[in-house]
Amino acid sequence: MSERGPSFPSFERGFSSERPRTLTEEVERAYAVAETESQREFARKILEMMYAKDRARAMAQYIATADPKDISTYRALKKIGILLIHDTVSSQDYELGSVRIRKGDSLLQLHIPPRGEQPDSPRQLLSDLTQSMQMTSDYIRLHGLKPRFVTGCTYEPLVSIAEKRHGFKAVRINIPQEWSTRVADIFHRHVDPNAEPKIGFIYSSTEAFMQKYPPRS
Secondary structure, eight states: OOEEOOOOOOTTOOOOSSOOOSHHHHHHHHHHHOSSHHHHHHHHHHHHHHHHHHHHHHHHHHHHHSOTTOOSEEOSEEEETTEEEEEEEOSSOEEETTEEEOTTOEEEEEEOOOOOSSOOOHHHHHHHHHHHHHHHHHHHHHTTOOOSEEEEEEETTHHHHHHHHHOOEEEEEOOOHHHHHHHHHHHHHHTOTTOOSOEEEEEEEHHHHHHHSOOOO
16 A cells, blocks of 8 residues: 655644744744734845755655655655655756656656665666666555656766666766766766766656556555
């Protein structure tokens, strides 16, 4: 049975009428009693930064402790195998040849979060990735998700592997060399020692993805 997991802290949480005990509560109180729009906006920006740190901390803890084989519980950000799945919508329009992803289209984004200081072997990484793709397909079916596309942004050689082995199409992205080198350095240390400083956007229709990985339930 599909279950809904807890959400991360958001800016829209309610304000307590009790006496503030922390700096965040002090700013929340300042926001609630602000007399001018400028005061309210200033307090809002401070709160957004505080909440962003809370969400990042909660996400790091979730990634470190979540059961990667549990697909029975739904959450918008879900760890499945080695992937972090984000059930979301496109924030802008994309034209990818004959394919158009429009702002507001439902997407299932795939991310590979850091896996620790000592990456597994490339062969193990590929095996884990295939298993994670299959579990993602099972997850889509189990929870009745209907994204238009499954997308991701990753590095070489995984861009080519996604094309050749997993049925994705890819668009290589030209970004400043300094940026791509920094990205590759992170992946070298935390994900894959064979990463190249080349980035690509990968995408597949959900129908094609489900045909590549037929759900097992």
